[in-house]
Every structure is written in C-alpha cells, then in structure tokens.
Amino acid sequence: MRVAITGGTGFIGAALTQHLRDRGDEVLVLTRRATARQGELRWAPDRPLPPLRELEGLDAVVNLAGAPIATRPWTQRRRGILRASRLQVTEHLLGALSELRAPPRAFVGISGLWRYGDRGDDVLTEVDDRVAGGFLAQLAVDWEDTQLQAERLGARVAVLRLAMVLGAQGGVLPLMIKPFQVGIGGWLGDGTQYIPWISLRDTVRALVLLLDEPSATGVFNGTAPAPCTNKTFFSALGAALGQSVSLQAPSWVLRGAFGCMAEELLLASTRAAPEALLNAGFTFRDGEIRGTMRGLLDQHSGGQPAF
C-alpha cells in the first residue's frame, strides 16, 4: 500500500508510520520541516498548495496535521491557529489532491470526541447527533465536515474521533506523571466526570483498520471500550506508580488556571463508546485502564518508567 501521512512526524503519526513501514507499506510523510529526510515531502499547507505530483496514485492519505490543542491558553490568536491548522490545512490538502490525475482511493481523517461535550453518564455512540456548545466542540464538527469533503475526490472517507491518546513516550501521559513525581498527583474536579482514553497502540491499530477495510466509511469513536471516571483514571495512574491517590485539583482552581479549557477539556464528562469500531470487527488490546497504565509504565528497561 502507498500511503501519505500529514502530521506524520507527530506522536501518533510517527507510530503509525513506523507500523506501516514495518509491515511493508510505502509511506510518504508530509512535513513543514525544512529538514525533510528520505520518505518525507516538505509542504507549506498554510497557503494553497501546488498539485503535489508525488501524491499521484496513492492508495490512501491519513490526515493527522494540527497544532497542539492543550499546550497554550486559548487566546483569540491561538484559537485561530488551532482552527487554521486543521480546517485550512485540510482544505488546501484536498485542493491539491483534486488536481491529481489519480487521487487517493481512501482518506482517513482524525478528530476529537469534543463534539459530545459535557454529557454526564450518557453513553455516547456515533449516532448521537447532539453537538455541545464551546470552542472545541465546534472545531471538531467543522474539522470532521471538512475532512468528509474528501468524498468529492471519489475517495472512501473514514474519520476517527480520538479520545486522549496514552503512550509511554509522548502525548499527555508524561505530563500527567510529573505531579505524581513531586507528590501532588490527584484527580481533577470532583472526579466523577468520564474521561475518554485510548492507548497509542490501539490508536495505530484502529487507523490501520480504517485504511485496510474497504467497507469502513463515516465516523468512528476512537476510545477504549471500558470508559472510566477521572478519579478511577488518576487512581490507576497512581497505582501504576506505586502511589495511593487522595488529592484532587478543585474545579475552581482549574477554571482559574485554564479558563474555558478547564471546562471543555478537563471537567467535561464524556462517556463515549466505540460502537462503530466494534461493529467493524476491531478488538482492543488495551481495554481497561489499570492494566493499560501498568503496561505503559512497565514498557521500559527493568520495569522502570522512562519518564
């Protein structure tokens, strides 16, 4: 299979690239970096793109590019960057692909579960069409809609709505461990809110299923099948680190420190279920949080976490 991956240098993209190359696929990573290496193509997706002849006749494109959501406060300027790096970049990508004689046969996009917002104990599957208010929910909806436009290329389109991705050497987990290292780890708010998560290896496997499976179209919730509350999640992290957890970061502190990012990302209760993935025959390797946390923290030499 010949596949191009935008954002293929990132946390998820690098793992997907490695996995596909290991099984013998040809992968072209699209990157803005000046130091593009073999297997990479430099692009400038902040403006309309030339036709990108290197993408002629691909089996698939995976669209992972996007500026990091949670690393900086959501000022007006930052919101513009978060939206442009997804919506405009995707539009420019689709524009370039539409100029090709043989556009890709499949387009696999990415999104978040943010459209569901704060829904308490409701079990949220792909058929739930209630969209929350707020910046992130709107970003998720607009990003999905833009990516679904790849249908106009004649491509099969599948979009994975990702939960928080847990990997041993990147993403958010190493950051979550830091407070535990100085003895102040704990859950967020009252801890009863559901926190959707998925392991990095299941994320890669789900993306591969969407690449390989000719009948996979539409949206898929990419989240572990046993959702847990925030308190259970951080207790599992503490247990994997050999600590019992009794502290909490109160909601008012989080609101003061992170503004609406706290409300939409840290305190919202999103009990999402991966119904479409399961119906497509996907089996999770990392289904419940305690075993997953232990596995992630044990992945390195002598059982010692490498954080």
Ligand SMILES: NC(=O)c1ccc[n+]([C@@H]2O[C@H](COP(=O)([O-])OP(=O)(O)OC[C@H]3O[C@@H](n4cnc5c(N)ncnc54)[C@H](OP(=O)(O)O)[C@@H]3O)[C@@H](O)[C@H]2O)c1
């Ligand atoms: N990780 C998660 O928990 C999670 C959860 C839900 C959704 N997602 C989404 O999944 C995608 C991949 O996540 P990730 O964790 O792998 O992210 P990541 O490590 O931050 O990688 C994203 C990649 O996007 C490219 N990029 C960054 N800013 C850009 C911009 N302004 N314009 C165009 N490209 C830009 C970068 O590639 P170059 O610098 O090489 O161009 C980067 O390697 C992201 O869009 C993210 O929002 C992730």
